[in-house]
Amino acid sequence: MEQTTMKKSILLITPENRDIHRIRRRQFNNFTQLTMPYLAGFINEDHYKITLVDEYNQRIPYHEKFDLIAITVNTPNAAHCYAISERFRESGASVILGGPHVTLLPEEAMVHCEYVIIGEAEETWPRFLEEFYNGKAQPKYSSDKPPTLEGLPLPKRGLIKNRILTKGAVIASRGCPYCCSYCNLKQIYHPKFRCRPVQEVITDIRNISSRYFVFWDDNFFGNHQYAISLMKELKSLGKKWAAQVTLKDCNDVELLKMARDSGCIYLFLGLESFSAESLSLVNKEINKIEDYQRIIGLIHQHQISVQAGIIFGFDTDDKSVFEKTLRWCEELGIDGATVSLLTPLPGTPIYEELKRKGRLLSDDWSHYNGKTSVAFKPNHMTPEELFEGYMWFRKNFYSLRSILRRLTVSKTNVFHNLLMNLGYRWSLK
Structure with a gap:
């Protein structure tokens, strides 16, 4: 009989701390942050069940169980992202952090997660996903050469919730x-x-x-x-x-x-x-x-x-x-x-x-x-x-x-x- 592969659950988070949220929430022209819908396009859905949360208009589902949490980190959100990470780690989930702040200060970020991606992720992110699924992921992934922008997957915009004009x-x-x-x-x-x-x-x-x-x-x-x-x-x-x-x-x-x-x-x-x-x-x-x-x-x-x-x-x-x-x-x-x-x-x-x-x-x-x-x-x-x-x-x-x-x-x-x-x-x- 053909063996059925077990899917892992992955939560992609676009974070937004309270200070920034207070500023952005009432503006009419806030287009969605593209990073996570874009990275979702690389995910093999035979291996992973994907959930995407944007704190601009959603709450993080801490009560749900996930195998893997992925968070993109910019500098003003760093402490907020680290707190999110620690909370999920306490429940047994693995966390990978990437983004500008992690690229600039990877050693700081590694204290708060299992895995980091340093630099551009077009080549390292798919490799990490495959290795994590097979239980062979490494703590650190970095981009040594400029990734090509040819043949990129389309962002999974269907995962974006509660946005009409700004997707x-x-x-x-x-x-x-x-x-x-x-x-x-x-x-x-x-x-x-x-x-x-x-x-x-x-x-x-x-x-x-x-x-x-x-x-x-x-x-x-x-x-x-x-x-x-x-x-x-x-x-x-x-x-x-x-x-x-x-x-x-x-x-x-x-x-x-x-x-x-x-x-x-x-x-x-x-x-x-x-x-x-x-x-x-x-x-x-x-x-x-x-x-x-x-x-x-x-x-x-x-x-x-x-x-x-x-x-x-x-x-x-x-x-x-x-x-x-x-x-x-x-x-x-x-x-x-x-x-x-x-x-x-x-x-x-x-x-x-x-x-x-x-x-x-x-x-x-x-x-x-x-x-x-x-x-x-x-x-x-x-x-x-x-x-x-x-x-x-x-x-x-x-x-x-x-x-x-x-x-x-x-x-x-x-x-x-x-x-x-x-x-x-x-x-x-």
Whole structure:
């Protein structure tokens, strides 16, 4: 008789601690985190029964029995993830941790689990799953060479619960050619910029039921010819999309025209600061302050909205930076902003510099979320003044007065912009 294999049960967790959850839960434009649905695509369902939980809108089922728990860990969630891990280990489950924080600090993570995956997981994750199923798993798996992005499985979006419009996240490329000192991409990814085959990306997008999706790439315009080839194929799908790009690449009219014609409604630009000195300090001189107005105007001319990444806490920032930044944003018609406190993530050049100078305030990773805590001593302010200024900016940027002023300048995607701005405003309540 043919022997029937016994399935093991695996729980995939997208964690979200309480501080971050309080910020995100009321916003309207939070697309699902793609990591776990994506990793689920590699799982052999003849061997495993899969459950996926996203703490954004679900509770972790501690009362259920699982053979294996897999958690993706970023720095501000580290302590939270370790607590989840320990609780499941007490019930007899095995735990594997991966993600950015584990890649940066694997020895720390290994104290709290049986297995870790260091770096990119396209090759190591399937190997681990097979070896775990056969009782031969090793404690540590690491990626020694850049995994190819060809032939990747589709994310198992059917495992995502209670999301209608925000299931759609897609990977087209990986990496970024730049080296900003506060960014940890160079520490967690192999340096080579890689792209998925265009038709595989299109198949992935067709698999999204919603009309709206977001590219989860670090720099969607990182390879111009690839981006153009992909956007040509996107045109026939009738979808609306957003992506993260650099300001410099938006100087290319052909890229912007193709983006508009293929359904782009939003571009996230890491402006970070309106001070050339600040940008120089963190190795982001690709942003030229004198180009902001012209290029943002060019984006708006193509009926694409701008979501600006803004960071407060650079060493040149003083208490005047908050009002100055608000004035710039209103004059330029910045449609929306993702505002953060400078966060010295472990492994980055800025972390090493602040640690060397004795300016880090805590070794509690939950303070490194860029939203609710200042993790270092600022240069021209107290930590309290930095946080108060950051909150003042958020409150005033999403005031009704500022929303109306910015949208009047932008005149772009007014309905979407108004809805998004009101979502951020509501999240501040």
